[in-house]
Structure formats: C-alpha cells, structure tokens
Amino acid sequence: MTTYLVTGLVVGSVYAIATLGIVLTYSSTRVFNFAQGAIAFALAITFYELTVDHGWNPRWAAAVTVLVVSPLLGLVLWAILFRRLADAPSSVRLVSTIGLWVALPPLTGLIFGRDERFAAPSAVFDPPHQYEVMGVGVDSNDVAVIVVAAVAALLLTVLLRATPFGLSVRATVDAPSMAATVGVNTSIVSAGSWMISTTLAGLAGVLLGTQRGFTLPQFTLLILGCFAAVVIARMHSLPLAFAGSLGLGVVQELSKSVVVGDFLDQFFERQSVWIRGLPQIIPFTVMLIFLLAYRGLGQERFSTDTRRADDAPTVEDLDGPPLAWWRRLLPVAVVVVCVLAAPLVLSGLWEGIAAKGLALAIVFLSYTLVAGSGGMLSLCQISFAGIAAAITADLATNHGVAIVVAIPIAALVVVPIGLLAAIPSLRVGDLYLALATLALAVLVDNTYFELPSVNNFDQGVDVPRPEGFGDDLPFYYLLVACFLVVALLVRNVRRSTTGLELDAMRSSEQAVATIGVGIVRSKLVVFGLSAFVAGVGGALFATYSGRASPEQYSVLLGVVWLAVVVTWGVRSIVGALLAGLSFAVFPQLASEHLTGAWLELPTVLFGLGAIGLAREPRGVVHQIVHGRRTQERARRQRARLRATPSPVPAGVEGGGA
C-alpha cells in the first residue's frame, strides 16, 4: 500500500508540474491550454531522441530539452498562435489550443519517426540511490521529482504574488487594454508566461517519460490528471493545483493496488473492465465531486470565465454587415446541388465515403448547435454518438427492434447521460463544461465501451440497415434527408427566441435574469438537444458501416472532430457538412497516397486548421462567403468595441426622445 503512496506522490508531482503551467497561462492570458500534455509529449520525445538516438549524456539532454528547447518552443508557439489569441473572442480562446493538441503528437511522429520507444536512462541519478523509508523502498529519483515539483510550485507562487512581473501578469489578464494604458507591455508578459509554461511542460514530459515510458497513452492520462487538478484549483490557485495534483496521483495509484482490486472484484461482476478503467475514471469522479462542492460555495468564488474585463464582444456575435440574399444562398445552393448530384458521378467506393461523410456531418451539426448557437464547448459529442450507436446495435440485433425505432430510442437514452456532465458544470462556466464533458468522454471510453457486450472483442456489433435502404444509393439519399431535417432544426433554434437568449447570455447573465429569462434552462435544453442530434448521427454512422464498434468513438478522435468542425466554421450548417465530408475524404486520400507517419497528415492538417482560427475565428466557410474585405471590417469593428466606449455612426446620434 505504501509503495503505491510513493509512486502516487511521484506521479502526482509530475501532474503538478504540468498543471502549474496550465494555471499560469490561464491566469495570465485566459487561454486554457488543452495542449499542455501534447507539448509535454513532444518535448519528452525530443529528450528521448537526444539521449537514445544521438547518444547525449542524459543530464545534458534533459537540460537542453527543458531549458533551451522548451522555452524556445513556447516562444515560437506564442509568436504564431498564442499572441493572436490575446485579441481573439473568448470562444476562440477556448478551442484554439485544441488544434495544437490534435496536431502536435502526429507532427512529432512526422519529425522523429514513429518507432517504438522504450525506457530512457534517468536524467537525474543513474543509478539512483536507494533509501528505505518506513519500510518502503524509495529511490533518489522519486525524491528528486517531488522536490522539483514543490520548488516549482513555490517559485511560481512567489513570482505571481510577490513580484512586479506577477502584478503585471495579473493586471494584464484582468483587463489587457487597461494594463497597456498604465504602461504594461502586455506582449512581454504573455510571451514570458508561455515560455515558463512550456518549460514546465518539458520538465513534466521528461520526468514522466523517464519514469513511465514515452507512450502517448501515458501522456493522455497526464492530461486528465492535470485537468482534474485544474478544476480543484478553480483555475487559478497554484497551491491548490499542487496539492490537488499530488492527491490525485496518490488516489490514482492506490486504485491500482491489489486491495482495491480485490474489493472491486467482489463488487462488480464485470470486474476487469472497471478495474482497468479505474485510473481514467478517477479524474472524472474527482472533478465532479469538486464541481459540486464548489457550486455550494457560490459563484463569486470562481474565476471561471474565459472572458476578461474589457473584452470586446465575441466575434461570432458580429456577423459583419448583412450580405445580399444571393450571396447568402449561393453557397448553400451550390453545396446542396453537389451533394444531391454526387452519386451520379462518384464510383461505388467514393459514394460510400460520401455517405460516411454525411452521417458524420449529422453528428457535427450537434457541435453547431451546442457550440455555435449555445456558446458551450462540449468534448463528449463523440461519446453520445458512440453510446447511441451501441444501443442501437443492441436493440436491433439482440432484441429485434426495428432500426427506425431503435435509433430515436438510443438517441433519447443519451440525453440524460449528457446532462450528468452538464448540470454540475454549466452554472459555473463554459470552461468547466468543456472539462467535465471531456472527463465524461474518457469515462465512457474506459468503461462502457470496454464492456464485452458492447465491444464484442473489438469486433463491434452488427447494425442492420432499414428495409428498402439496403443499397448504398438509397441509403445515401436517406442520409441526405436526415441531414436536411436536422439542419433545419439547428437553423430554427438559432433564429428563434431561444437563440437570441443564448446570444444575450454571453454578454450578461445578470441582465438576462432581470428580464425574466432562466439562465441555465435554455442552455441545458440546447445541450440535451445536441446530445440527441449527436446520438442520431452516431447511430446512422453505425448503420451505414453495418456495425457499431466503440473504437470509432474514442475521446481523442472526438477532439479531432471538434478541430475539423471549428476549422470549417462552428456557426455554419454548411461548415458542418463540409467538415463531415472532409473527415471522410481526407483520410481515404491519405491511405491511398501516403504511408507510415504521413498517414496522420490529415490529422495534422485538421489541427492546424483549428489553430488557424486565431486568425479567422469564424472558420473557412465564413471566409469564403464574406470574403477578405469584410474580415478586415469585422476586425476594425472589434477594435472599436474595445476602444471603450465607442461612437455611433456620425449623423445618427441617439439622444433623448
């Protein structure tokens, strides 16, 4: 048991180091760095290559990685991405780093190759000294990790709380333009924090790698641990982040111990699944517990919002000047005609690919609904899709329910599951919803999707097609019809009173409340609706492919989905369609023309696309439709909104009656 305690503290310390970086950049720039784990991974691989492949002395390699490469990477990322985010609307700040998360691991693969990586020599003490503490063997490397984490936490706290730089950081994040007008060079402040943050990521990466191996799953687990710790820290408290990480590491390791295993063995019939998934379930559970506990404290205690005091309204709010009707309808018409006519020109294979894209597009419409209209970031739409697919398969194959009945039932079942993540987190803020949904997705991945009856030993479960739609061609048109129906629903909601209310809520929840509009209810309804849509889409996707297999609905894939959708435009229905199609088409093209690490090129592109949002927050579709000039205009308009406050058009001065 105590052995687990020690390893838990070590793992927790690594979490702590990475978490401190997330908290630092969040509290200095209001950008939540979802990519911290990916950055740590890339830097860990750098270290590995330096020592193992290039034969550097491990200490040198570690020093160079952490002290030179890491801050440089931070500077580069700041220059190309994070710098632009300073002016970006809050929603873009929320999703932009997701692109990095998606793109960085495969990019690392492209650069360093994708060979198997085994243990690297330790960077600190090799061989380590062994101690005996309370009957448990502890080696000096463990101690070193814990000490490094504690020192980092302490230094950062002092830096933020007690130095002029820290004051500038806090002032900048609170109100950037105000900070500039009192003489703070906000660029230096934000570049500095990002460099510190990536340095911490590099440190965590090297430590985790040497302790646990250089595999992606290890780093995914790292991310989850960090995110739970970030919730515990309420996004801003460094000491809580540190303590939370340690606690989480310990709990996670303890869960692996035999005692706990035995206990669970007795408790659950389907033992193995639950136990294997336990380390991944814990972050979610912890997150939920803390969300509920903090909710009791009342909202003021949270520094939740991605918004800052003098933020301009979000860019999606400003759709720019209205376009002539034909310019609005033309792209829609072109796309509809193309989709309808596609089977006439496509070969069998590509017709199938297009159908797959359509099914995905329906799932993607759920993002349009939840993120585009609702302004909420959900990372578990893919789980909704997967669960609905599995239930549909079960109902249709094992219980003989007609498929057209099974799909809506399955989609309905998904809704309360979604609310499980939404209800505790919605009230406290958008970012918490994103984290809670991510954790939920991981939970589903590691439990439900692992059940033998669902997973069927990686075979998946068969799903029949509805009668009369067995062939690809009629099924294709069935999908087109479904897409149009859902698209109509999404559009209706956006343009309705509810849509207006959701838009209003983004600016002022207080004002919304005092005109009599319930704040949480509309959001919950839209969230539930989006879960339903995702469920329908997921079930149709399974129906198209003939089987529901969970590995097609894994969390990380869901993150890529999100990246694709936001790249094309999360507010746009056509964007969702193109996202679906490109998600089906690009990998197919890649598999025909590329090999090895290059197979992941589409993923890299999707990730880079999302990063590009920092330049054009409304996505590619908006850019095509509205053109460059209006982009520029919108940018100026934002500048005006930021220059507080701002004039009306001359000549239409508003005055008293």
Next chain:
Amino acid sequence: MSPRLEGRGISVRFGGLLALDRVDLEVADGAILGLIGPNGAGKTTCFGVLSGLVRPQSGQVLMDGHDVTGASPQRRARAGLARTFQRLEVFSGLTVREHLVVAYRSRGRNVATRIALDCLGAGRRPFSGEDEAIETILDRLGLTKLAAAPAGALPLGTGRLVELGRALATRPRVLLLDEPSSGLDADETAALTELLRSLQAELDLSLVLVEHNVDMVLGLAHRVTVLDFGQVIADGTPAEVRASEAVQTAYLGAAP
C-alpha cells in the same frame, strides 16, 4: 392598500462591511421614488436586493404585499419588476431591436412549449402585439434609427437608453433605474426627465430612481429616500430633503 414594492429592514453584509443596515423603503402605486446618497452608500446594493440579484442577510422584499424575498430575479421580472444597471449590461451581440424582442418575449409562453415551437421553426414569428409595442418604445426613446445597430458599439448614453427600452419591453409595473442620466448631456437629460414623467403617467409605472444629478431627481420624484453608510438618513418630499441639514453635509457638499 399595500405598496407596489416595499423593502422592510433590509440588511446586507459583505465581509466586515455593513452595506445596508435595516433599510426600509416603499414605492406606492404610480409614484416616483428618488434614492440618493454618497458614493458607496448602498444604493446599487439596494437595487440588487430588490431585483433578486443580491441576497439580503435579513429583511423582506414585498411586491403588492406578497413576500418575494426568496424569489429568483426571473420570477420577480415576470411579476412586473424591471431594472437598468449602473455599469452598462447590454447584450453586445444583439441589435438594439433584439434587446427589446428578447425582453418582450420573456413574459410569453413557458419555456418547454417555447423551445418545442422554436425547434419546429415557429420561433421567429413575433408574438401578437409585439411589433407595435416595440416600435412604440423605440420611437419614444429616439432609438428607431439605431434599431439595427449592434448594441455593443453604442456610446454610454445611448446604451442607457437601450437598457431603459429593454426594461420597458418587459411591460413592467415597477421600474428601477440606476443612474439613467449618467453619460447623457444636459439636453439629453432634460429629454429623459420629460420622458420618464410621461411614461410613468401613461403606463401607471412605479419608478425608483438612483441619481447623482440632484436637480433631475428632486425635480422628478414625489418622495426621496437618502442613504448614507447603508442607513436611511432622511426620507420625505424633495423640498424636505433638500432642506435637511444631514443631507447637505453628507451628500450635497458645497454647490448643489
């Protein structure tokens, strides 16, 4: 008859600070109450309590004699209470007209039916009487030309009018205005004063007005309550209040 809005013994404590100390205040049907006092006296906090955004440590809020102390802001709004904010709270993504639309519709159908209708595409159609009501308000406030302008880009004074319009669109019976004239120049303030006077008469509104523009508030109000350090230090007709020594020293200072 019970007053339309009443606060009884309201106390609010923030940490060690007693922001409101057993404050009583009362707005009769169709009356205009002025609420004045130095900076930090607790006027905005008082509005927070009345509108349900701030929970008092003790005391009661009553509307038409019914206790609404525990009611949510939404419930009070539906019961006819509306307010504006000292620090502008406009919906920056919405146009001026949309502000009024959202507010007008908030008193319509219940949420479930409405969202169902929204999904079916019925959500865009204006409610009955909506268009006329909104055009009237826009016209009265002189906002017709700005109806399609995004509200986030308006100057402060115009933003205040948008908030007033939004409040009016909920068809309130009691209207709380927090410094409506700040950001307006002298002429605009005069126009606003006239407007409030006539709206109050036409719509049978009860108004509560927080203002530092002493001439405006004393000219408009039927009664005035003066707060200082969270306590009511004077309460009476404008003339009485102006004459009161306590008010002179605490609030008005040298030149009124």
Next chain:
Amino acid sequence: MTATAGAGLVVEGLEVSYGDVRALHGVDITVPAGSVTAVLGANGAGKSSLAAAIGGAGPVDRGRIVVDGEDVTRWPAYRRARAGVAYVPEGRGVFPHLTVLDNLRAMLRRAVPAADRADALARAMDTFPVLHERRRQAAGTLSGGEQQMLALARVLAAPPRLLVADEMSLGLAPRMVDVVFDGLRRAEDEGVTILLVEQYVERALDLADEAVLLRHGEVAWAGPVGDARAEVRSSYLGG
C-alpha cells in the same frame, strides 16, 4: 521644433473609422503645455474616440498625435503611458479582480519612480479615504463611484505630463465631483497638460482655458472658454 513648440498636445488631421463608419474626420486640436482644454459635444460626437486615440487604446487611420513635441502616433499604448500620457477611459478604468491596493500599485508602477511610489500611494488614498478603507477589496466589487475614484486616484496622486480624462465625474456624488475638480486644478498648477471630456459642461468650462466643440466627428468650434458658453448653448439647441 516647429509650430508645435510650446504645445503639450497637438492632434493633426486625426481620422478614425470603424469599418465603414467614420467616427472622426480630420480633427485638429492644440493644447498649450500646462493648460486645460475641454472637449464638448453630444453623445456619439466622437469625444471618446478622440480620447482613446490619444491614449493609444483606440485605432487611428490617419493624422498625427504629438505630445510635447514628440510624435507618438505609432507608439503602442504602454509606451505612451511610460512617457507620461495618462488616459482614464470612460467608466471602466480599473482592474476588477485585483484588490484596490494592487490596482494602485499596478497603475503607479510605470508612472512614478520607485523612490516616490510609497508617497504616491499614500497621496492617492488621502485624496479618496474610502480607498484606504477598501484596500483589500476586489476593485470590481466597489460601488460605481468608488471605482471611478480608484481610476482617478492615480492621476491625481502622480500628475502625468498629459492627462486625457474621459468623463471623470461619471457616477460621482456632487461632493466627490468637487474633490475631483479641486484635484484637477492642483494638477494644472503643477503644469500638467489636460484634455478633459466632460458631461458637466459648466464645471468643465469653469476649469478649462480653451474649449473644443465636436459634432459628427468634426471640430465645430474651438476657442477660449470665455466665448464658449454662448457657443455651446446655441450649438446644443441647434444640434
């Protein structure tokens, strides 16, 4: 030095537009060093755009802004601040999540040499004693007027070279407005150049040496305050 010699602030041909909308078309203003100029005009006439442009917080399309003979048009806001330009934005000139004390520290850090900082801090709290009482409170939870005092405290405590104040008296009770104008008068005596955007026209004109009347983004009238009152009256009634 050219024609701008002796001027604390020169604005030349300033044009500002937001998208298609022009806010200022070619505004020229000269404020002699150490004097006070009041900018008047209706809601939306472009006063705030002018102030923001000078402070570096708003966009500039064309034109020049010269402070004490130095062209600062292309300077970022922080550089202007360090050079002694203090811009107080309308309404939201505080850091809401920082305590009052941290607000003052952050505001004074670049405005005052390290040795004088403690004095300046004390002076700021003396001017508005309530700030001292509330020094550990987050600025965002201060009352509207208290926030305005906080925003002003730094400029009154540490007089800059050029003060651009947008609606300083916003939300202040009459007694506090007196305090603020007293402070401005003192600053003027110390040689600060002041550009004042103010809704209390009478009060602003009492203090100012010259006045500028903006209308629809253009200078409709400019001249010494003596002539301004009549001009203002007729122009407001007409405009």
